[in-house]
Amino acid sequence: MKQPQAYSHLYGLMAEFETPEALLHAAERARQEGYRKLDAYSPFPIEELGDVVHAHSRWVALIVLCGGIVGLVGAFAMQYWIAAVDYPIDVGGRPLASWPAFFPVSFELTILFASLAAVLGMLALNGLPMPYHPAFNVPRFARASQDRFFLLIEARDKFFDYAKTKSFLESLNAYEVNDVTP
Amino acid sequence: MSEQIRNPSHSPVVAPGYTFRTVTEKISSIVLKGTPRGWYVGFAICFLLAMMLLVAVTYLFIAGVGIWGINVPVAWAFAITNFVWWIGIGHAGTLISAILLLLRQTWRTSINRFAEAMTLFAVACAALFPILHLGRPYFAYWLIPYPSAMGVWPNFRSPLVWDFFAVTTYGLVSLMFWYVGLIPDLGTLRDRAHNTWAKMAYGLLAMGWRGSAYHWQRYHKSYFLLAALATPLVVSVHTIVSFDFAVAILPGWHSTIFPPYFVAGAIFSGFAMVLTITIPLRAFYHLEDFVTVRHLNAMAKVMLVSGLVVAYGYMTEIFLSWYSGNTFEEFLTQNRVFGPYAALFWVLLLCNVVIPQALWLRRVRTNALLLFIISVLINVGMWVERLVIVVGSLSRDYLPSAWGMFAPTAWDWATFIGTLGLFFALMFLFIRLLPMISMAEMRELVQETQPHATAEAAAKPE
Incomplete structure (x- = not known):
């Protein structure tokens, strides 16, 4: 197995989607590809999304x-x-x-x-209050609290490869894919 | 539209055609765009009344409770009437936000936020009165069990101590429930605000909320658990308030019907206050698309049902005063109906029992103006009901030699009307500074009710 590459100037890649369905589909695909260090952001709770990213806490x-x-x-x-x-x-x-x-x-x-x-x-x-988080470095992320849906794959994921992950996210019909600086 | 009047229960909870973006824009623009002139006028009036409260309370602290009309048999009068009335009003907010959430009533979404704010401000007004009424208000903290140098502890067998714990818990839980509900919306305001100070203030309050799937999962669980905890709490609080009366041995107070009858009365007056606030608000800010005829209809139905329970309570009281064969209970009922305070009793029957029967008609339930008038009258009626219970029993108990009459002074009225000013001034500030409808929940509702609209809007190029 390949060692994760060190990306010192990158926190991860963030794809933007226009509908909750697109985000759900993308998150499912990313899990299938083997990505584990990922997070999905939505302006309202989506129950299925929790199942997809395995966000379960008793x-x-x-x-x-x-x-x-x-x-x-x-x-x-x-x-x-x-x-x-x-x-x-x-x-x-x-x-x-x-x-x-x-x-x-x-x-x-x-x-x-x-x-x-x-x-x-x-x-x-939830680690709140959290005064700083890299996700906010993407200007369009402001819409995660309004009307857009985002999927973030962190650079420390062992399957993360800048070029491959980027083209994978683009293939999911993303509106935009952005680099997230740490 | 005519279809809606025919059966408002089937009309949508959000008017069609809204998307995530338009819902967010419409609600957040009330906070982020300029202040309408009407707001200044309304706030100024309420602020002046709140200042009157400040004067009344200051004079009370200087001169003592003798400035009120209270005397030895009638030691409670306005202060406790106002306390019970305000705390009852608060209960509708918790009922809407917690019980209707657990019952998955989607129509609660557009009214729960300001109903919760109403709860919070009503509890604040209510909590003032027992302290003001103490005579030595600077000793109010003696209710807290703390290891004092005097070696004295509160008496945990007293309903007045229970009351302190109930109201404190209620205030804190309502505050937490309201704030947790606000966190995602504060994030939205942070992301939408252009003013640096507004961005910073909302950002601090949002605590770095970013809508992560992991966060939402825990958030959702925590919010539902809070609702499940608040539901028995709201019932217990008014039950304990009624114990203040029921545990005493005065005729007209010492009765087991009091807890359920007080809880129903609280829901009744609380929904009346929600309608009193909602109807002008939705007209002023043009929120008819979010607070639809369906909402008014549903709230009117709750009011009708809780009103009938209250009416049943009145009947039971009268029946039992006869059936118990107790001379003092019998006398109390006679005194209530024909005694010196009889006018109050007939006003309460008119406002709480007779007038609400108009709500059987769908035409009344869907008419905002009529509903507003009825809800104001119910508010008046419920206040009078508490006055009848408090003053009626105290003024004429067992021995005629110990009887005494109560008449309110200007300071009694100034304190009561002052709290109305304080309550509405806080409401005005809330409407101006925080989103009065939950944007996150409205987006969820848009997604559930009209997924096509959002898909179409997303398909359009920007």
């Missing part, structure tokens, strides 16, 4: 579950400790650990911690 759901459990256990433990241990108030001999009364706050804090985990976990997994 982490978000797991992080949310953990957040919820921390919130629930933490809230219950806090209330129990405050009401029964640290600051007991005897009201006519009623039980100090009056657990049914602790449910509303436990419920709210479960939701709060799970939601915080959902947002912060998603941002952390």
Whole structure:
């Protein structure tokens, strides 16, 4: 197997497409060609695209579950400790650990911690905030957030070869193929 | 058009002929192009009212709660009425954005963003009142369980402490849900803005969003999970608000119907507020293609159904006051219907039960002007309902020697109307600075509903 060539002045090649269908087709073909270090950009979520580029992460759901459990256990433990241990108030001999009364706050804090985990976990997994990314060096990439669809093959992919990859992307009926500087 | 009137449920959620580009242009141009004169006029009026709130609150902090009309039996009055009313209004935003998302109702897409903004600002207005009403508002932070030097902790058996946690969680979760929804659109604004400062501000807020397939996948999952978390939250928040009343032993408050009845009332008044805001907005910014007759029709139906649940709540209250055989409950109902505050009760019946029945007619549901008038009246009716619950029970409870009447002062009104000013001033700023309709979701909707239009537009040379 050939070693990947070093392209110090190139982050990758980016092809622009006009429809989501064209991008889907291109991403599928690129996977078939063996490219793995690729990313697809679209102005709205395309479910099939995630399948094509194998973007599957169970982490978000797991992080949310953990957040919820921390919130629930933490809230219950806090209330129990405050009401029964640290600051007991005897009201006519009623039980100090009056657990049914602790449910509303436990419920709210479960939701709060799970939601915080959902947002912060998603941002952390996506590497956001990210002040700089090479994709933005292509001027036309501004339309990735509006009406165009982009496929990026990174230069560090082991099948990447400037001339071959470029002609491959052009053969996919791309509107334009651009070099992405790092 | 006449076809649409005949059955608006079958008309498209986006008018035909839109492409990814035109949808994006139309929504983002409201933010990126100049400010219309009408905006300045509206914002100026609301800003002045918000300044009135500032004056009212400043004087309240100097002089104390004695400037309001509250007294010893009626210690809650306007402040808690306003609190419940505002928080109820907020609930429609979460309902539209979370529950309708989970139910995959496509018509939510063009109204969810500003309904969420409405939630956020309504919660901000609501959260003011319990603090203002404290008497010693500088001790509000005592509700937070923190290891204080006094060695004292909040009482977790009190609904007022539950309320603090519910409202805080609700505010934070609403903010996160709204912001996560905004991230892709902030990226669009960053890429479309020409002004350097605008580009930088939107760029910072977009956090480097680039629409990667990997990002979208996690984003989508996180957004749906947030919706799934917000759905039980919205129900729990108003349930806990109703516990403030239901856990007390006052006649007219101590009732198990309160949680479902309050949640239905919140949805009812919230949808009324969404319509009160949507109808002028869509006319002013010419958004009839995105917020179509179908949207108005659907919202009117939700309002009708939740209104019927509220009416059922009224009936149950009256029935149980008789069926319970409790003298005080019986007296409370008599007092509500014929007592000194009877006029308020009849106003609430008229606004919340009688007038909404017009929504059975499709002609009313598809008429923007009539719908606007009805929604304003429902807002009034729901505010009066909370006043009847709060003041009615407090003014005449068990012992006639402990009775007392409440009459609002100018400062009561100034504070309430001031929060209306604050709410609408924030709404005006939101409309000017952020996209009021989710562009990413609208593009998705265009792709789903009219793929031919996008293919044709793409085939055309630039």
